[in-house]
Amino acid sequence: MTTSAGHQLAQVNIARLLAPIxxxxxxxxxxxxxxxxxxxxxxxxxxxxxxxxxxGNATALRIFGDDWMLVxxxxxxxxxxxxxxxxxxxxxxxxxxxxxxxEKPAEAMTALWWVPAGHRPTGAEAEQRLVxxxxxxxxxxxxxxxxxxxxxxxxxxx
Numbered sequence: 001m002t003t004s005a006g007h008q009l010a011q012v013n014i015a016r017l018l019a020p021i022x023x024x025x026x027x028x029x030x031x032x033x034x035x036x037x038x039x040x041x042x043x044x045x046x047x048x049x050x051x052x053x054x055x056g057n058a059t060a061l062r063i064f065g066d067d068w069m070l071v072x073x074x075x076x077x078x079x080x081x082x083x084x085x086x087x088x089x090x091x092x093x094x095x096x097x098x099x100x101x102x103e104k105p106a107e108a109m110t111a112l113w114w115v116p117a118g119h120r121p122t123g124a125e126a127e128q129r130l131v132x133x134x135x136x137x138x139x140x141x142x143x144x145x146x147x148x149x150x151x152x153x154x155x156x157x158x
Contacts, residue, residue, distance in 0.1 A: 007151035012126035015102040046079020049074040
C-alpha cells in the first residue's frame, strides 16, 4: 500500500461491554488501557487517538446511542502502520482476552477510511463509516485491514 502525503488513515473500532466499565469483570481491560494506549502512542506511523476528558482514553464517548458501546478511534500514516500495531505481540495479548469483556460482534465493528492529513474524525463520522461498511461492504469510503483501498490522491495519480 502506497503511503500518501495528503491523506492519513482513520480507524474506528467499537465493542459492546459485557458488564459496566467499573465492574470486577472488566478490571483486566481497564488495567490494560493505559499500557495499550502508550504502545499505540509510540508505534511507528501513529498520528492521533481520541481522548475524552482527563481519562487519557475514550471510554466516555458513546456511539449509536449505546451506553454499553466503547469506542476507539485513531489516525495512522497508512494501513501498514496500523496493521503492525494491531498485530504486535503486546496488543495481541490483550486482544486474546476480548471475549472476557465484550460481546461477540454480529456485524462490522471496525472501519477504516482516508482523511485529509491533519483531520481528526468525530464520533458521528465514525458511525457513518461503520454504517457504510455494514451496508455496502468494503469500498473506498469505508474498508478493513483485510481489504484496503488507496488514498484518494493515490487513486487520482497525483
